[in-house]
Structures are given as structure tokens and as C-alpha cells.
Amino acid sequence: MKFFIDTANLAQIKEAQDLGVLDGVTTNPSLMAKEGITGDDNVLAHYKAICDLVDDNVSAEVISTDFEGMIAEGERLAAIDKKIVVKVPMIADGVKALKYFSKKGIRTNCTLVFSAGQALLAAKAGASYVSPFVGRLDDISTDGLQLIEDIRLIYDNYGYETEILAASVRHPMHIIECAKIGADVMTGPLSAIKALLKHPLTDIGLQQFLADHAKAAAATK
Numbered sequence: 602m603k604f605f606i607d608t609a610n611l612a613q614i615k616e617a618q619d620l621g622v623l624d625g626v627t628t629n630p631s632l633m634a635k636e637g638i639t640g641d642d643n644v645l646a647h648y649k650a651i652c653d654l655v656d657d658n659v660s661a662e663v664i665s666t667d668f669e670g671m672i673a674e675g676e677r678l679a680a681i682d683k684k685i686v687v688k689v690p691m692i693a694d695g696v697k698a699l700k701y702f703s704k705k706g707i708r709t710n711c712t713l714v715f716s717a718g719q720a721l722l723a724a725k726a727g728a729s730y731v732s733p734f735v736g737r738l739d740d741i742s743t744d745g746l747q748l749i750e751d752i753r754l755i756y757d758n759y760g761y762e763t764e765i766l767a768a769s770v771r772h773p774m775h776i777i778e779c780a781k782i783g784a785d786v787m788t789g790p791l792s793a794i795k796a797l798l799k800h801p802l803t804d805i806g807l808q809q810f811l812a813d814h815a816k817a818a819a820a821t822k
């Protein structure tokens with residue numbers, strides 16, 4: 602399973618990349634706003650800076666909600682770098698835009714997906730990635746991981762090539778469950794990725810190993 606980080610924060614992207622486990626990045630308009638990135642030139646420059654930090658792809662979301670606007674914006678975003686994947690919302694014009702981009706060979710990520718039906722539409726329109734939001738479904742007492750399982754089954758039934766990008770991942774158990782189900786990619790915060798490192802027995806074991814080594818070294822002096 603590929604690991605994407607869900608942020609527009611360059612320091613966090615670099616930290617995950619330096620850990621050696623990061624594949625790509627997803628962003629959204631809220632995450633860009635959080636970093637104070639506004640204005641066409643700043644947005645394009647920021648996406649370029651993100652692309653320069655990672656090996657795999659970077660999802661850049663359109664702001665437009667009409668077909669023509671999404672096409673113009675998506676083409677501008679795709680021209681920034683070959684790592685850019687154009688992120689398009691799951692609305693009717695978005696589905697048309699997915700089809701358009703797919704025919705033009707521009708990779709897409711269909712975002713704001715909350716049902717298996719929406720995921721099926723995204724695949725039929727030729728989306729490269731579909732982003733079901735696990736955490737936001739959990740937030741409203743609906744099983745987000747069940748949706749990942751349903752989409753996996755449907756895509757495997759028909760051999761759809763659209764990759765399942767489990768989004769709105771909030772904690773390490775989401776990541777582990779997504780891996781068990783067979784999501785192709787997960788995107789989450791740095792905190793969730795780093796939380797995978799933690800186990801108290803690792804810390805206790807390491808302390809013991811180092812203490813035993815120090816004792817033996819002192820005894821042989």
C-alpha cells in the first residue's frame with residue numbers, strides 16, 4: 602500500500618519523506634488555506650515546491666465547480682509538473698471532467714466520495730484514483746472502512762483500474778485496516794504515519810538491550 606501524506610505543509614512533507622516511507626501527497630483547498638497559500642502564482646509555486654519534495658504524485662484540487670472551469674484549472678495544474686494529479690469533486694460536472702481528463706491522459710483523483718455508487722461512477726468515468734473519506738464517515742457514525750471494503754469488491758469484480766485512495770484517514774488503526782482490506786493507497790496526517798512506529802515493548806526491549814550491553818562493557822573494562 603502506498604503512503605500519501607494529507608497536508609500542504611512543506612516541513613511535514615519533508616519529515617515524512619526523510620523517514621523514507623512516503624510516496625506522495627494529497628492536498629485540498631482547506632489544507633492550502635491553512636498554510637496561507639492563496640493567489641494563482643502562489644498556489645502554482647507551492648504545488649511545484651511540493652512536487653520537488655516527493656517521488657510519487659501530488660493531488661492538486663480544482664476550486665471551480667463547473668465543467669469548463671474545472672477543465673481550464675485542471676490543465677493549468679497538470680502543466681506545473683508531471684507528478685500532478687488533478688483532484689476533482691464527485692459532482693455531475695466533476696464526473697464529466699474525469700472523463701475529459703482521462704481521454705486526454707491527465708491523471709485524476711475523484712474526491713469527496715462517500716458511497717459505493719459514487720466510487721462506481723468515478724471508475725466508469727476513468728478516474729485514476731478514487732478518494733473515499735473514511736474518517737468523515739466515522740464522524741457521522743457510519744462505517745468508513747466498510748466503504749473501502751465495498752469499493753474493493755466492486756472494482757475487483759469488474760477489473761476497474763481506478764486505484765482506491767483511502768482518504769480522511771485519522772489514526773494508525775485506519776491505516777492498518779485499509780492495508781488489510783487492500784486499499785491501494787492511504788492518505789493521512791503525519792501523526793498517523795508516525796504513530797505506526799510506536800510500541801511500548803519496542804521501547805522497553807531497546808532499553809533492556811542497551812542496559813545489558815552497558816553492563817557487559819563495564820564488566821570487561
Ligand code: E4P
Nearest residue numbers: 607627628629732737768769
Ligand atoms: C482527501 O484527499 C482529503 O484531503 C482529506 O483526506 C480529508 O481529510 P479530513 O477529513 O481529515 O479533513
